[in-house]
Amino acid sequence: xxxxxxxxxxxxxxxxxxxxxxxxxxxxxxxxxxxxxxxxxxxxxxxxxxxxxxxxxxxxxxxxxxxxxxxxxxxxxxxxxxxxxxxxxxxxxxxxxxxxxxxxxxxxxxxxxxxxxxxxxxxxxxxxxxxxxxxxxxxxxxxxxxxxxxxxxxxxxxxxxxxxxxxxxxxxxxxxxxxxxxxxxxxxxxxxxxxxxxxxxxxxxxxxxxxxxxxxxxxxxxxxxxxxxxxxxxxxxxxxxxxxxxxx
Ligand SMILES: NC(=O)c1ccc[n+]([C@@H]2O[C@H](COP(=O)([O-])OP(=O)(O)OC[C@H]3O[C@@H](n4cnc5c(N)ncnc54)[C@H](O)[C@@H]3O)[C@@H](O)[C@H]2O)c1
Numbered sequence: 001x002x003x004x005x006x007x008x009x010x011x012x013x014x015x016x017x018x019x020x021x022x023x024x025x026x027x028x029x030x031x032x033x034x035x036x037x038x039x040x041x042x043x044x045x046x047x048x049x050x051x052x053x054x055x056x057x058x059x060x061x062x063x064x065x066x067x068x069x070x071x072x073x074x075x076x077x078x079x080x081x082x083x084x085x086x087x088x089x090x091x092x093x094x095x096x097x098x099x100x101x102x103x104x105x106x107x108x109x110x111x112x113x114x115x116x117x118x119x120x121x122x123x124x125x126x127x128x129x130x131x132x133x134x135x136x137x138x139x140x141x142x143x144x145x146x147x148x149x150x151x152x153x154x155x156x157x158x159x160x161x162x163x164x165x166x167x168x169x170x171x172x173x174x175x176x177x178x179x180x181x182x183x184x185x186x187x188x189x190x191x192x193x194x195x196x197x198x199x200x201x202x203x204x205x206x207x208x209x210x211x212x213x214x215x216x217x218x219x220x221x222x223x224x225x226x227x228x229x230x231x232x233x234x235x236x237x238x239x240x241x242x243x244x245x246x247x248x
């Protein structure tokens with residue numbers, strides 16, 4: 001079989017670059033997508049892969065990386081939708097709607113538009129797998145309420161889309177890391193360490209991403225915490241009278 005193809009968005013740094021390196025080391029073709037051309041290009045060169053300079057929060061940016069990958073490799077086996085940012089604003093005095101929308105575009109639009117751009121080509125080429133980076137704050141409350149809401153949205157999207165995507169041969173899962181030692185947390189790193197929060201290395205998130213993909217399941221939210229094996233979150237099933245079974 002020819003080498004499988006990974007596309008990772010936000011692949012210039014942090015979790016995304018660790019994922020690119022891990023799959024490269026396992027013999028995959030790697031496509032790195034990022035808005036940072038310098039760092040993204042460097043990661044792609046290191047992996048002898050393709051770099052696509054695109055804004056992953058727009059429909060045109062998502063179509064651009066899907067088309068560039070199909071032009072070079074003819075298919076996508078795993079699309080890791082990994083772009084995400086923290087919000088600077090919060091509910092209260094001085095709330096900044098533009099900053100809130102910037103964060104929602106990065107965390108939710110990038111997932112919705114990425115799935116929309118990729119699922120058709122995956123279906124037409126016999127199937128594929130999509131992994132979306134959420135967070136443990138997508139599974140529980142957090143002081144970062146707006147970020148947490150965006151990451152809950154990602155988990156809801158993944159679990160709700162999974163049955164329909166499976167019918168066309170596409171699996172979709174969420175990756176839910178705890179605090180990861182990347183640039184995103186640079187401002188908070190010292191405070192987290194002082195508070196005794198275990199930081200996950202980006203390389204360990206990449207190992208978990210591969211395990212989540214390899215498990216062959218769909219609709220799962222894979223929790224990645226320091227010192228613990230990656231495992232799918234156990235959701236509570238609820239029954240509402242008169243409705244089909246739903247889960248929360
Ligand atoms: N670091 C953590 O503690 C942590 C924990 C849980 C989940 N996450 C999630 O993991 C993912 C990766 O985070 P990270 O810590 O590696 O962050 P990071 O800031 O180190 O890397 C994010 C990458 O995304 C790129 N990017 C941002 N906006 C983009 C856009 N519009 N188009 C293309 N590229 C864009 C950046 O240039 C950067 O290379 C995010 O979704 C984040 O929310 C992070």
